[in-house]
Amino acid sequence: MIKRSFFTLTQPRLNYDLVEPDPKEPTSIPIPTDLILLLNEPIDSTKDTLIKKGNKVEKGEKLYLYADSTEYTISPVAGTISSLDVYSDNLGNRSTSLVIKSNQAQSDSITYDLKETIASADEYLRTLPGAPPLERLASDDNEINTLVITCGDTDLLSTTNQYVALKFLNDIKKGVQVLKTITTATKVYVTVPENSPLQGGLEPLQVFKTSMAYPSNLPAMVLKNHLNLVLPAGKTPEDMGVCFIAAEAVVSLAKAYQTKSAGFEKIVTIIDKQGNQHRAKATIGTPLRNIFNAFSIQVSEQDRIIIGGPMKGFATFTLEHPVQPDMDMVMIQDREDIPEISDTPCINCGKCLQTCPVNIPVNILVRYLEAAQYEEAADKYDLEACIECGLCAYVCTARIPIFQYIQLGKHELFKLRADA
Numbered sequence: 001m002i003k004r005s006f007f008t009l010t011q012p013r014l015n016y017d018l019v020e021p022d023p024k025e026p027t028s029i030p031i032p033t034d035l036i037l038l039l040n041e042p043i044d045s046t047k048d049t050l051i052k053k054g055n056k057v058e059k060g061e062k063l064y065l066y067a068d069s070t071e072y073t074i075s076p077v078a079g080t081i082s083s084l085d086v087y088s089d090n091l092g093n094r095s096t097s098l099v100i101k102s103n104q105a106q107s108d109s110i111t112y113d114l115k116e117t118i119a120s121a122d123e124y125l126r127t128l129p130g131a132p133p134l135e136r137l138a139s140d141d142n143e144i145n146t147l148v149i150t151c152g153d154t155d156l157l158s159t160t161n162q163y164v165a166l167k168f169l170n171d172i173k174k175g176v177q178v179l180k181t182i183t184t185a186t187k188v189y190v191t192v193p194e195n196s197p198l199q200g201g202l203e204p205l206q207v208f209k210t211s212m213a214y215p216s217n218l219p220a221m222v223l224k225n226h227l228n229l230v231l232p233a234g235k236t237p238e239d240m241g242v243c244f245i246a247a248e249a250v251v252s253l254a255k256a257y258q259t260k261s262a263g264f265e266k267i268v269t270i271i272d273k274q275g276n277q278h279r280a281k282a283t284i285g286t287p288l289r290n291i292f293n294a295f296s297i298q299v300s301e302q303d304r305i306i307i308g309g310p311m312k313g314f315a316t317f318t319l320e321h322p323v324q325p326d327m328d329m330v331m332i333q334d335r336e337d338i339p340e341i342s343d344t345p346c347i348n349c350g351k352c353l354q355t356c357p358v359n360i361p362v363n364i365l366v367r368y369l370e371a372a373q374y375e376e377a378a379d380k381y382d383l384e385a386c387i388e389c390g391l392c393a394y395v396c397t398a399r400i401p402i403f404q405y406i407q408l409g410k411h412e413l414f415k416l417r418a419d420a
């Protein structure tokens, strides 16, 4: 289950990348014949599904697995359901994948009875490009009083959010107005990387200039450096009344409220095997194979595809993995550049301790995680205080995949507690 470290001989830089001052249009990927949608609910063999093979769907139609489902997805095309299958993510969570065969003649997206309330936005717009956190905003669990719109990217090498912020500044302002109307938030801040070509134009919003040094754009770091709030172990920003929203999600919300319909075109940063950056505009559900083909990126057996970025991403081994609402970046590593598996135990070099921004005793924590002692890891060695920056894995002399151990550890801890 544990995957190897993503770090290679050509290690990533530890400063965020900047978008070009005058970026060209992204490469538009044609709508594929078969689109794959992931629905965050597993198939229950004892129940009859609402979605069935052969069903016709409209562009913009909400799709539920069961009559009592709360999870939904939205079809980005008019077409026909051609399959329904079990899907497992990198942590073993089970959900459902749907394949939709797209019609040749595409119609306009259906319009919604979209009202200016968070419940209505959550009812129709969860799967917009940028993945607006509408479910969290609509939840009664936390009262959100502060929104932070992030015009920077959370992982290295990605420029997706910076690109969207630079190109659609007016839509960000419109989206902020929508958010102010539909949420309880009274304060809205915007983060912009300090050297970004996006300078000015966001007034009267208060702008936080974030450092170019990784991991300054991660929510826990923004809370600490700009809002003077320390994220307690095991808590989320929402627990503190703060919700982070990607610039792309804000732009998508603005457009959705203008048209009363959902958008489906996701901007994705692509890093090829040579480290060159490309930018694609692809319909949600497009298999990665189509994007690689558009950039003439050859993918060979045992090459590795990393979704999300070099520090926080996860590996997929299938070219059919679809573009998702929150997929800002995809990179591909040549099999020759993937380091050999290291069985070397921790040599106590202390580098992880020096680099951890929240002072976790990583060298001891990793021993408990390797031994699957998750409760001890949390109780004694601050597993839940980890902000998942991945820096410890980056510097590890023994090349232990610490970050993957941490993610798995948190996941298993969550399941243990849910079972208890």
Ligand code: SF4
Pocket: 355, 356, 357, 358, 359, 360, 362, 385, 386, 387, 388, 389, 390, 391, 392, 393, 403, 406
């Ligand atoms: S990923 Fe590693 S370096 Fe980053 S906060 Fe967690 S333990 Fe510390």
Ligand code: SF4
Pocket: 345, 346, 347, 348, 349, 350, 351, 352, 353, 362, 363, 366, 392, 395, 396, 397, 398, 399, 400
């Ligand atoms: S960096 Fe790796 S080898 Fe060094 S102390 Fe940390 S876990 Fe051990």
